[in-house]
Amino acid sequence: MNLLFVYITCLIATASAKKFKDNEKPEWAKKDIRDFTEADMERLLEQWEEDDEPLEEDELPEHLRPMPKINLNEINTDDPESLLQATKKGRTLMTFVQVAGHPSRDVTEELTKLWQTSLWNSHIQAERYLVDDNRAIFLFKDGSQAWQAKEYLIEQDKCESVTIESKVYPGKYSKPKEEL
Known part of the structure; x- marks a missing residue:
């Protein structure tokens, strides 16, 4: 059983290594992580978040949340507060x-x-x-x-x-x- 697990792990590692060969990587991805610029880090973050599910409205940062819907008919216009x-x-x-x-x-x-x-x-x-x-x-x-x-x-x-x-x-x- 353990031998089968090791064999499958090796197959997956080999397949993923073939998928991401050095010549297929963009130039910025070949750099050492210590040499990354802010733009490289931003691209890496975007790549990381590509497959993420979008956040719920209440989980978004405040500046990205939609404005609350205000029904002016329910608000007393004589009271600005x-x-x-x-x-x-x-x-x-x-x-x-x-x-x-x-x-x-x-x-x-x-x-x-x-x-x-x-x-x-x-x-x-x-x-x-x-x-x-x-x-x-x-x-x-x-x-x-x-x-x-x-x-x-x-x-x-x-x-x-x-x-x-x-x-x-x-x-x-x-x-x-x-x-x-």
Whole structure:
């Protein structure tokens, strides 16, 4: 049995060696891999991906995904935020969250971690990154969830403000600018 396996393996190797003789290879493929240029590597990648099945829409990189279909009849045209929310569906969106007062980085870390956990418990997925002692970025893979998260965040007593698409939403308990 083992001898038969070795024999078949040798036949396959011989057949594939005949198929890819050096004189049949393009000039760029005869080079040592260490001498490949970017163009050679690109050709090699294209050759590698030739027989791959195309990716599903949700597996494509964000810049190659088709824009979401928006039914304008279902959107309240008097509310520009609902239109913006609909256009961000399925797109990555960053939201800046400002913590009130002058907290230490550790306090901001704990507060934003608590808020992130609460959002996750409400099925709103957000990644959190601290950018300053009192400021964090919440990154939403589905940008339409940012407005739901904003509604939760501005209700928190330590939330100074939430910024989405350059629009600042003050927290419910934040002090007006004159008092600062």
